[in-house]
Amino acid sequence: MTQPKEIFVLTDRCVGCRTCTIACAVAHSTSKTLFGAVAETPRPKSRIYVEWAAPAHKVPMVCRHCEDAPCMHACISGAIRRTDDGVVITDTDKCIGCWTCVMVCPYGMIGRDLERHKAYRCDRCPDRDIPACVAACPTGALVYQTVPAYAADVRRHASGEMVKGKGS
Amino acid sequence: MDSAEAYVIVGGSAAGMAAAQAIRERDPAAGITVLSEEADAPYFRPLIPYLVSGRKQAREMTLAGSGPYTGRDIQVWTEARVTAVDCKGQRVTLADGRQLGYGKVLFATGSRPFLPPEIKGTDTEGVFALRTLADARRMAKRAETTRRAVMLGGGLLNLKAAFALLERGIRVTLVVFSPEVLSQLMNPSDALLIRHALDRAGLEIRTGTAARQIVGDESGVCAVGLDNGDEIACQMVCIGKGVRPNVDFLAGSGIRIGEGIVADRFTACNQPNTFAAGDVAVTHEPVSGRPIMTALWTNAVEMGRCAGFNMAGLPTAYTGTFGILNATQVADMPFVAMGTVHTEGVDLEIHRHASAEAYRKLVFDTDGKHLVGAVLVGDITNAGIYRYLIREKRDITTVKRQIVNHQLHYGHLLPI
Numbered sequence: 325m326t327q328p329k330e331i332f333v334l335t336d337r338c339v340g341c342r343t344c345t346i347a348c349a350v351a352h353s354t355s356k357t358l359f360g361a362v363a364e365t366p367r368p369k370s371r372i373y374v375e376w377a378a379p380a381h382k383v384p385m386v387c388r389h390c391e392d393a394p395c396m397h398a399c400i401s402g403a404i405r406r407t408d409d410g411v412v413i414t415d416t417d418k419c420i421g422c423w424t425c426v427m428v429c430p431y432g433m434i435g436r437d438l439e440r441h442k443a444y445r446c447d448r449c450p451d452r453d454i455p456a457c458v459a460a461c462p463t464g465a466l467v468y469q470t471v472p473a474y475a476a477d478v479r480r481h482a483s484g485e486m487v488k489g490k491g492s
Numbered sequence: 493m494d495s496a497e498a499y500v501i502v503g504g505s506a507a508g509m510a511a512a513q514a515i516r517e518r519d520p521a522a523g524i525t526v527l528s529e530e531a532d533a534p535y536f537r538p539l540i541p542y543l544v545s546g547r548k549q550a551r552e553m554t555l556a557g558s559g560p561y562t563g564r565d566i567q568v569w570t571e572a573r574v575t576a577v578d579c580k581g582q583r584v585t586l587a588d589g590r591q592l593g594y595g596k597v598l599f600a601t602g603s604r605p606f607l608p609p610e611i612k613g614t615d616t617e618g619v620f621a622l623r624t625l626a627d628a629r630r631m632a633k634r635a636e637t638t639r640r641a642v643m644l645g646g647g648l649l650n651l652k653a654a655f656a657l658l659e660r661g662i663r664v665t666l667v668v669f670s671p672e673v674l675s676q677l678m679n680p681s682d683a684l685l686i687r688h689a690l691d692r693a694g695l696e697i698r699t700g701t702a703a704r705q706i707v708g709d710e711s712g713v714c715a716v717g718l719d720n721g722d723e724i725a726c727q728m729v730c731i732g733k734g735v736r737p738n739v740d741f742l743a744g745s746g747i748r749i750g751e752g753i754v755a756d757r758f759t760a761c762n763q764p765n766t767f768a769a770g771d772v773a774v775t776h777e778p779v780s781g782r783p784i785m786t787a788l789w790t791n792a793v794e795m796g797r798c799a800g801f802n803m804a805g806l807p808t809a810y811t812g813t814f815g816i817l818n819a820t821q822v823a824d825m826p827f828v829a830m831g832t833v834h835t836e837g838v839d840l841e842i843h844r845h846a847s848a849e850a851y852r853k854l855v856f857d858t859d860g861k862h863l864v865g866a867v868l869v870g871d872i873t874n875a876g877i878y879r880y881l882i883r884e885k886r887d888i889t890t891v892k893r894q895i896v897n898h899q900l901h902y903g904h905l906l907p908i
């Protein structure tokens with residue numbers, strides 16, 4: 325099996341240009357082109373978010389595909405599972421739009437598609453070698469890395485920043 | 493399999509199956525037997541209203557193989573009701589007389605609907621309290637000949653059942669004793685937008701009144717008599733008046749029962765090698781530490797998973813849950829209610845904001861430094877971050893403005 329890779333965020337490199345959000349929306353559109361995507365209804369949605377935090381930080385944020393993913397266990401319809409590549413995905417057919425995942429994600433990384441009444445999130449672009457957001461980032465703020473031997477620790481640290489002492 | 497090592501789980505739903513999965517993750521070879529009273533193999537219980545509406549088939553609700561439930565070789569016995577537990581001999585007895593020894597046992601028997609004894613005629617044909625797939629099948633059948641249904645109780649469960657019937661074109665009247673729907677989850681003034689959405693969706697709601705009796709004839713239920721003297725003609729009644737834990741099978745076992753089965757912080761009961769999780773267990777509220785009973789899928793899974801790890805030898809403290817931790821969408825209105833949400837006459841710092849499309853109430857403790865509860869209606873963005881702040885009792889002083897304005901995002905909490 326190939327080494328699982330993860331998207332790492334280097335906040336100090338982000339200039340807030342939001343190229344990643346456009347690339348993500350395009351990658352998740354029907355046409356897969358920028359010109360096609362802007363004309364589509366419902367509007368293709370980005371799964372990565374760039375927010376601003378005082379005093380002058382730009383913070384790109386995307387699903388961490390957490391180790392003991394709260395969304396996956398909380399889902400009341402069995403719509404959320406982990407693939408063999410370690411990616412936590414939402415099965416749109418099974419999703420009933422109850423928003424339980426939105427209620428339990430400590431990062432606020434699950435979006436609500438109101439037109440379709442379905443939850444959506446980062447799927448790490450399964451059909452691409454490098455996720456669209458990472459490929460598009462002009463400043464190297466997003467890194468897609470083969471997780472080395474200390475993978476588990478890195479991930480635990482990454483999610484541990486916020487989810488300290490989560491019981492298990 | 494030597495029974496001294498075997499895991500036996502009584503109850504095959506959220507808590508039981510989450511525990512089985514957790515045990516399997518820890519121990520690839522252990523014998524795991526799940527005993528379930530129901531004839532159906534484990535399924536996602538919250539989906540059963542979709543069987544009533546016709547939107548889903550029963551096979552689309554199967555739990556095994558869906559979501560995180562991928563563990564192999566978990567033996568599930570259906571129609572296997574446990575009638576007695578012998579904690580000294582470490583074995584359970586089934587209704588058909590079979591006995592099964594255990595190394596460790598989990599009680600995850602959940603709860604059943606409460607039927608208020610003051611309402612007469614609840615045993616009439618066409619009266620339901622939606623809890624199981626079998627109930628849903630019977631209800632779907634009865635719905636074929638139902639023109640009007642009366643729902644008793646204004647909780648979330650009854651609202652879901654009401655919408656399933658509305659979708660089938662049935663006229664539905666909801667009878668609520670409280671001044672407003674969803675009184676368990678919010679104050680009446682918080683429910684305004686939801687009430688409008690229900691009205692728009694065509695649900696008839698009568699508040700401040702209770703059912704006295706259900707009237708039947710040879711075709712089953714034909715009317716409901718109310719305490720104000722009114723009688724509503726109908727062909728179906730659905731009772732949603734809360735649940736009670738299934739603990740009868742533990743009579744004489746020595747397992748300590750309070751409001752439900754009493755479990756410690758590591759989900760263990762008072763007898764050796766016994767554990768409890770889910771709706772049937774007494775748990776504690778993380779903010780106050782008070783013992784509470786919950787009726788939540790999310791909590792049952794979390795506690796069940798915890799119990800599974802403990803049973804498999806990985807000590808895992810259960811951090812408890814909010815009694816209220818609900819997300820859903822009724823009609824076109826999404827909402828989340830969590831933590832301390834009943835604020836009438838309580839000394840707490842409350843921030844409300846109402847617009848035509850959205851309402852929010854954020855509840856802080858008296859010193860204003862900790863978020864203790866939230867009701868979000870219409871716009872539930874980032875609700876999970878609020879849950880995290882409440883649960884971890886984080887000092888929110890630096891992000892309070894963002895919380896009150898509902899602009900908080902994860903970036904605000906990063907140490908940058």
Ligand SMILES: Cc1cc2nc3c(=O)[nH]c(=O)nc-3n(C[C@H](O)[C@H](O)[C@H](O)COP(=O)(O)OP(=O)(O)OC[C@H]3O[C@@H](n4cnc5c(N)ncnc54)[C@H](O)[C@@H]3O)c2cc1C
Nearest residue numbers: 503505506507529538574601602603770771787788789792
């Ligand atoms: C229509 C509906 C909608 C819901 N929607 C939501 C929602 O949106 N969000 C949410 O959080 N919760 C929801 N809930 C609540 C949620 O389904 C329950 O909290 C959850 O199922 C509890 O899980 P449990 O494993 O503790 O017990 P249960 O699901 O009650 O299962 C207990 C199992 O044990 C079996 N059993 C009982 N006694 C015995 C015995 N003596 N021997 C053998 N087996 C036995 C029962 O047959 C049953 O299969 C909903 C419930 C219903 C009915």
